[in-house]
Amino acid sequence: MKDSNCIFCKIANGEIPSNTIYEDEEFRVILDNGPATKGHALVLPKEHYSDLFEIPEDKLGNAIVVAQKVAKKIKAALNCDGLNIVQNNGEAAGQTVKHLHIHVIPRYKDDNQHILWNPTSPSSDELENIRDTING
Numbered sequence: 001m002k003d004s005n006c007i008f009c010k011i012a013n014g015e016i017p018s019n020t021i022y023e024d025e026e027f028r029v030i031l032d033n034g035p036a037t038k039g040h041a042l043v044l045p046k047e048h049y050s051d052l053f054e055i056p057e058d059k060l061g062n063a064i065v066v067a068q069k070v071a072k073k074i075k076a077a078l079n080c081d082g083l084n085i086v087q088n089n090g091e092a093a094g095q096t097v098k099h100l101h102i103h104v105i106p107r108y109k110d111d112n113q114h115i116l117w118n119p120t121s122p123s124s125d126e127l128e129n130i131r132d133t134i135n136g
């Protein structure tokens, strides 16, 4: 299903032009227009799924394989020093476009980006509690 109000549906299906670096029946991969680094790309399913919780397993499996293919292509072309795969779900996690996408972000020594988090220091008890809550 496509969502007629969704910009990534339109881009993924070629209704809005984009800088495409890979395409197959299920996905289009485009260059992010506000890139963290040179070659920052987005894997877009052609069908509309708002986030990780909506996309079916088989489609998600194919999406990560596409991310790997594109990562190899970018590394070969741009000779990056590292690469992050990032996938945001929900506003609290920084998702701004509500059409699932996987960020493929090549990294370069001294690229001055910070795609990391501040580690916290929960006690063993707290970690065990969280484990038990998740495990039910």
Ligand code: AMP
Pocket: 007, 018, 030, 031, 032, 033, 034, 035, 042, 087, 088, 094, 095, 096, 097, 098
């Ligand atoms: P997120 O914050 O995970 O939802 O990421 C959305 C990403 O989409 C951001 O990195 C934006 O720069 C990028 N973006 C938004 N609109 C466009 C567009 N029309 N073409 C290319 N990238 C876009």
Ligand code: ZN
Pocket: 002, 003, 006, 007, 008, 009, 010, 047, 048, 049, 098, 099
């Ligand atoms: Zn969409």
